[in-house]
Amino acid sequence: MAVSTSSAAGAPGYRVPPPAAADLVAWPESFGTRFTVLVDTEEEFDWDAPLDRDSHGVSAITALPEAHRHFVDRGVPLTYMVDYPIATDPQAIDILRAATADGVSAIGTQLHAWVNPPFDEALTPVNSFAGNLPESLEAAKLDALTAAITSAFGVAPRAYRAGRYGIGPATLGLLAARGYRLDSSMRPAYEYLAEGGPDFGAIGAGAFRAGPGGAIIELPLTIVFTGLARRGGVGLYRALGTIPKGKGIFARAHLLSRVALTPEEMPLADALEAIAVALGEGLRLLNFSFHSPSLAPGHTPYVRDAADLAAFHHWWDRVLADLERRGVAPASLDTIIAAAGERTNASP
Structure with missing residues (x-):
């Protein structure tokens, strides 16, 4: 994948090019079929209000220890993709240090441009996608966040996610130059063009090598089309979007649904069907995600009350049981990076 080295702003509406077949990660047979959980570990804010730099809090992080135990008691490591307000809050740092003391969970990076210094850009929807910023400013924000995380947790982060999936043409090169090994900013079959964000219509669910010299492991979020017409994929899905209620x-x-592997706004039955479809099509690594403020009621549109929170945990109970039944084992960040580094002729 080509990476721009321009210092000018990335053009809004970056259409992310697909990987070459040779760049798809060929997981070694010893890796088996796995899943991972990446947590967007971030401040809470009003999702219905315009983004701003100040109207947010970090109180929801206090719900994280109980949720962490919910996963690690099932043998599931978590990778916490930490943004600047979390990485600079003493209580949040203490909570995450304790969580990652389990020896298998990890700290990654998530860049929310609008709350991450330096604040040299206008606060606009387009600029909320970090990849749209001038390369020098995107780099400066990434450096500030990487330094804050390294200082807080004593180790440099190796995994990255752009807030709002806001990757740009320079992002992967910036990550590689700073020692990052894995990016998970791509959301297959989604596009954010109306807001000036990227288009992932050409990206599939399989991991691939990207960036200069293939230095970055790109691990897209797992998005699956289900239904009798699923072979129509993103083309058919987008065409339906031009038809009222299509x-x-x-x-x-039950002809076509787009399902992301997350408990947030994705019904359990749909998720279980998507898992079956993904595994049936030979996907070797499933990438699940959720937002940390969903662990406490009232901070995201997905968990507004106690009933929603109970449904959130029930979703995970059922999904984890289904994965265990199918022999799909959890994978830590270290395991994924090590396995992707082994070039084999195994299937993707």
């Missing part, structure tokens, strides 16, 4: 009609008729 997507809803096809989803209710």
Whole structure:
């Protein structure tokens, strides 16, 4: 994947190019079929209000220890993708230090440009996608966040996610130059063009090598099309978007649904079907995610009350049991990076 070295701002609406077949990660047979959970560990804010630099808090982080135990008691390591307000809050740092003392969970990086210094850009929707910023400013924000995380946790982060999935043409080169090994900013089959964000229509769910010299392991979030017409994929799904209620009609008729592996706004039955489809199509690593403020009611649109929180945990109980039944084992960040580094002829 080509990486721009321009110091000018990335053009809004970056259409992320697909990987070459030779760049797809060939997982070694010893890796088996795995899953991982990356947590967008971030401040809470009003999702319905315009983004701003100051109207946020970090109180939801106090719900993290109980949730962490919920996973590690099942043998599931978590990778916490930490943004600047979390990485600079003493209580959040203490909580995450304790969580990652389990020896298998890890700290990664998540860049929310609008709350991450330096603040040299206008606060606009387009600039909330860090990849749209001038390369020098995107780099400066990444340096500030990487330094804060390294100082807080005593180790340099190796995994990255752009907030709002806001990757740009310079991002992977910036990551590689700073020693990052894995990026998970790509959300297959989604696009944010109307807001000036990227388009991932050409990206599939399989991991691939990207950036200069293939230095970065790109691990997209796992997005699966289900239904009788799923072979139509992103092309059919987007075409349905031009027809009034087209997507809803096809989803209710079990013809085509786009399912992300997250408990946030994705029904359990749909997620279980998506897991079955992904594994049936030979995907070797499933990438799950959720936002840390969803661990406490009232901070995200997905968990507004105690009933929603109970449903959130029930979703995970059922999904983890299904993965265990299918022989799909959890994988830590270290395990993924080590396995992807082994070049083999195994299937992706």
